Amino acid sequence: MSAGALDSIVLDHVSRWFGNVVAVNDVSFTVGPGVTGLLGPNGAGKTTVLSILAGLLRPSSGRATVEGRSTWRDPELYRRLGLVPEREAVPAYLTGEQFVLLRARLEGLDPGTARTAAQRALETVELADVGGRATGTYSKGMRQRAKLAAALVHDPRVLLLDEPFNGLDPRQRIHMIGLLRRMAAEGRTILFSSHILEEVERLAERILVIYAGRLAAAGDFREIRRLMTDRPHTVIVRSTDDRRLAGSLIVDPAILGTELVDGHLRVRAADYGTLARLLPRAARDAAVSLHEVRPIDESLESVFAYLVQPGAGR
Amino acid sequence: MIATIAAAAARALLGRRRTVLIVLFAAVPVLVALLARDRGPNATETAAQLIDLLVIRAVLPITALVLGTAALGSELEDGTAIFLLTSPVARWRIVAAKLVVAAGGSALIAGGSALLAGLVVAVDDPSRGFVAAAVVGVIVGAVVYSALFLAASIVTSRALILGLIYTLVWEGTLASLFAGTRLFSVRQYVLSITDAIGGGSAHPFGDTLDGATAVVLAAVVLGLGLAVAIDRLASWEIGPAD
Numbered sequence: 001m002s003a004g005a006l007d008s009i010v011l012d013h014v015s016r017w018f019g020n021v022v023a024v025n026d027v028s029f030t031v032g033p034g035v036t037g038l039l040g041p042n043g044a045g046k047t048t049v050l051s052i053l054a055g056l057l058r059p060s061s062g063r064a065t066v067e068g069r070s071t072w073r074d075p076e077l078y079r080r081l082g083l084v085p086e087r088e089a090v091p092a093y094l095t096g097e098q099f100v101l102l103r104a105r106l107e108g109l110d111p112g113t114a115r116t117a118a119q120r121a122l123e124t125v126e127l128a129d130v131g132g133r134a135t136g137t138y139s140k141g142m143r144q145r146a147k148l149a150a151a152l153v154h155d156p157r158v159l160l161l162d163e164p165f166n167g168l169d170p171r172q173r174i175h176m177i178g179l180l181r182r183m184a185a186e187g188r189t190i191l192f193s194s195h196i197l198e199e200v201e202r203l204a205e206r207i208l209v210i211y212a213g214r215l216a217a218a219g220d221f222r223e224i225r226r227l228m229t230d231r232p233h234t235v236i237v238r239s240t241d242d243r244r245l246a247g248s249l250i251v252d253p254a255i256l257g258t259e260l261v262d263g264h265l266r267v268r269a270a271d272y273g274t275l276a277r278l279l280p281r282a283a284r285d286a287a288v289s290l291h292e293v294r295p296i297d298e299s300l301e302s303v304f305a306y307l308v309q310p311g312a313g314r
Numbered sequence: 315m316i317a318t319i320a321a322a323a324a325r326a327l328l329g330r331r332r333t334v335l336i337v338l339f340a341a342v343p344v345l346v347a348l349l350a351r352d353r354g355p356n357a358t359e360t361a362a363q364l365i366d367l368l369v370i371r372a373v374l375p376i377t378a379l380v381l382g383t384a385a386l387g388s389e390l391e392d393g394t395a396i397f398l399l400t401s402p403v404a405r406w407r408i409v410a411a412k413l414v415v416a417a418g419g420s421a422l423i424a425g426g427s428a429l430l431a432g433l434v435v436a437v438d439d440p441s442r443g444f445v446a447a448a449v450v451g452v453i454v455g456a457v458v459y460s461a462l463f464l465a466a467s468i469v470t471s472r473a474l475i476l477g478l479i480y481t482l483v484w485e486g487t488l489a490s491l492f493a494g495t496r497l498f499s500v501r502q503y504v505l506s507i508t509d510a511i512g513g514g515s516a517h518p519f520g521d522t523l524d525g526a527t528a529v530v531l532a533a534v535v536l537g538l539g540l541a542v543a544i545d546r547l548a549s550w551e552i553g554p555a556d
Contacts, residue, residue, distance in 0.1 A: 018554045048554070056402060056552040073548050078402040087393040093324075093329045099537075106317045106401035150397055 007032045008158050008189040009053060014062035016048055023048040025213040026062070031191050035184045037221075045213040047191035050162050051100040053191070054083040066158055078210030079107070082151035086162035090143050090150075092136030096127050099135055100149045107154035114153075121149040126175065140167030148176075152183070157280060159183065161192035165199050177203050201225070209307055216307040224307075230271045230305045232256060237265040238292040239283065248286035252278055264292075315403055319411035323385055327419060330384060336377050339556050340427040343368035347434035357441035360520065361432045365448045369431060374424040374452055375481040378416070378459035385460075387467025390550065396419040405548045409464070409540060410507050413457075416464055420456035423467075428452045444512045451508030458500045458532050460537035468546045496523060501533040 014025040024045045040046050045066040049055040052064045055071040055078075064071045067080050090099055093200035100121050104114035122128045125145040130138070135146055144167050151159060164180075165173055180203060184190050194200050200221070207224055210218040217224050239245050239259055242265040249267060254274040259266040267274035283290050327333055347364055350368040386408075389395035398408060432445030462480075466473035485501045502523055510525025523531070 021554075023554060051552050056396070056399065056550075058549070058551060075402050075548075077405060078400050081400070083396070083398050083400045085393070087396065089393050089396040091326065091389075091394045091397075093326065102318070102322055103397060103401065106315075106398065106403055108315070108402065265371075 007192060008067050008173065009032045010065045011049070011053070012063045012065075014049075014059045014064055015050060016045075016052060016057060016060045022213050024052070024059075027210070027213075027215045028062075029208055029215060031189060031206075031208075033187050033189045035190045035192070035203055036203050037195065037200035037207040038191060038210060039195070039200045039204075040193070040210035040216075041195050041208050044195075044210045046195075046210055047162055048213075049210065050083075050160050050191070050193055054081065054085075054160055056083075063195055070262060078156075079154070080157045082154070082156035082218050084144075084147045084151045084159070084161040084164055086166065088143060090135045090138075093134060095132050095134050096122060096138070096142075096146045096149070097131035099146060100131075100153055103150040104153045109154065112196055117153050117155075118149075121153040124152065124179065125149045141169060141172050144168060145172070145176075148179075151203075156188070158189045159191070161190070163194060164192050165194060165196070173199075211307065227307065230273075232268060232270055233272045233275060234266060234268045234296050235275065235279075236292070236294045236296055237267055237279070237290065238263075239265065240289045240291070241286070244286045245288045248282040248288075249278065252282070254278060264295075316411040316414065319398070319403070319408060323412055323415040324419075325490050326389075327381065327384060327415060332380055332384065333419075336380050337423060340373050340377060343373060343427050343431035344434065347431040348394055351434060357435055357437045358444045361435045361441050361445055361448070364431055364435060365428050365445070365452075366505070366519065369424060369428045369448075369452060370501060371486070373427050374420070374455050374486070374504070375459055375477075375501070377423045378420040379463050379474065379477040379481070380417040381419045382460040382463030383467040383477065385412040385464060385467075386547075387464075387471070387473055390468065391471060393552075394407070396552070399550065406540075406544045408546060409543045413461055413464055413540070413543075417457040417460040420460050420504075421453045424456050425449050425452045426430045444508075447511035448508045450511055453483040454507055454529075454532055455500055455504035458503065458536050458539070461498065461536050461543070465539040465543035465546070468543050468550060497531060498535075500532070500535065501532045503528045503535075507532070 009031035011027055011029050014024060014027050015022065027049065038049065039047050048057060052059050053066060053071055055074060058072050059102055066077060069077050071077055094102065097118065101118040104117045105111070109117055119128065122131045125148050125231070127142065127145050127149060130142065133144060138146065144164065148164065168176060180190055180192070193282060204221055206219065207221050208215060209224060217227065237245065242260055246260065246265055247256045250258050254270045255278065256268045256270060267275065279293065346368060350360065350364065364454060386395065389398065406512045429445065429449045432448060436442045463473060463477050466476055470476060484495060485499045487497045489499050489502065505519040506523040506525055506528035509519050509522050510528070
């Protein structure tokens with residue numbers, strides 16, 4: 001991960017703490033053109049990372065740059081950058097049109113150009129027909145799109161989006177995905193955060209996994225997906241004779257452990273594929289019938305926790 | 315650019331309920347003046363008492379406090395300032411635009427209150443001259459107070475309380491106990507400037523600062539307030555994520 005000329009976003013050993021709480025811990029990554037997903041559970045530090053990149057938070061240590069400019073205390077940065085914050089940052093008394101037009105004027109566009117740009121941005125996010133309504137009357141999805149229109153009205157090279165799919169219905173999600181893909185295809189750098197794996201999977205070419213303030217993994221999506229699938233799995237098994245089955249399973253080195261708890265058997269295996277092959281064979285060898293096989297610890301939390309273990313994700 | 319931001323800020327201010335309340339509050343001195351109209355033989359003294367007690371002590375600082383902290387502080391609080399702060403506008407322009415609206419609004423409301431209340435009781439030329447001087451003083455006060463409270467609203471989310479303590483405790487109680495505090499009291503600048511303009515002989519406010527000193531101090535406080543506001547806005551940080 002060297003900072004090449006193509007990398008429009010560079011985070012160099014950035015940490016940020018609030019009092020005694022470390023929100024972001026020594027995170028370094030670079031992001032180039034295309035769509036990159038910032039994946040992590042709630043509270044992992046995604047918003048802090050995006051706020052630092054958007055110049056709204058000072059890094060406690062390290063350096064953040066967008067298109068070669070340090071992001072802290074540099075308003076000129078916003079000529080190249082658009083931010084869609086997670087917070088409701090739309091003044092309720094303005095109509096969608098007025099809001100996006102105001103943003104265009106703040107970006108320094110002259111009145112005529114600003115009007116055209118605002119109209120185009122509203123059409124891009126499919127809000128043109130309700131542009132005359134006060135944003136206070138909008139649904140969450142509409143406000144989300146109004147924020148997006150306001151962020152792209154000046155056609156920025158870099159777009160940061162914090163949980164852009166929150167509040168969108170399935171149709172709007174698909175539209176947003178198409179829109180972001182199209183903008184990336186035009187050579188822009190798009191970094192969006194999400195706590196939902198499927199969203200990231202559908203949109204991002206590259207992902208950054210952040211957990212408990214640390215960068216857990218970075219790279220091609222398929223590679224990280226494989227890491228997630230190949231990690232140790234625990235399943236709960238109920239059979240005609242759990243004890244015999246355990247004895248038959250444990251002889252295989254791919255089985256890390258077996259445990260009899262609450263009338264069922266817990267089996268921990270090095271990876272899912274091996275377990276799927278081993279379990280029926282072991283049952284047949286031990287002459288045991290399987291009643292139930294059920295995976296546990298499938299929460300995203302545990303996936304992230306696994307990825308941040310030393311040696312797992314890098 | 316300043317005009318664009320100021321227009322949006324004015325719009326936001328006009329849409330707030332508290333702005334209406336402030337205008338109603340500013341009407342109180344005028345109503346009292348109507349009641350007090352034919353009392354007392356000395357018009358200038360009556361006008362001075364009325365304007366000092368109700369406008370300079372109450373309407374002016376409260377109006378500037380409410381408008382000064384609302385102009386930018388409430389946006390920073392509710393997050394709508396983000397769309398303003400993530401635009402390539404020099405931070406001094408943002409502060410200037412917000413000050414224009416806060417100070418302009420306060421000057422209009424408090425100045426109007428002083429003018430109308432004063433004119434009701436001022437029946438002769440010297441007292442009318444005093445009212446004109448008081449309006450100028452109030453306008454200067456509106457600008458300085460607004461800059462001070464605008465800066466406070468960027469520095470802390472408790473600007474409203476802080477501003478109240480400043481006007482009530484520092485300017486109200488302490489100023490009457492310790493003469494030294496008058497050097498750092500916007501209220502004293504207003505009184506002194508009014509006295510200085512009000513014309514040689516008539517000094518209804520009595521023991522005030524020298525007019526020139528008051529103008530210089532007011533300018534210094536204004537400049538400091540703006541410098542702090544611009545610098546703190548440039549370093550403004552969004553709160554930690556929920």
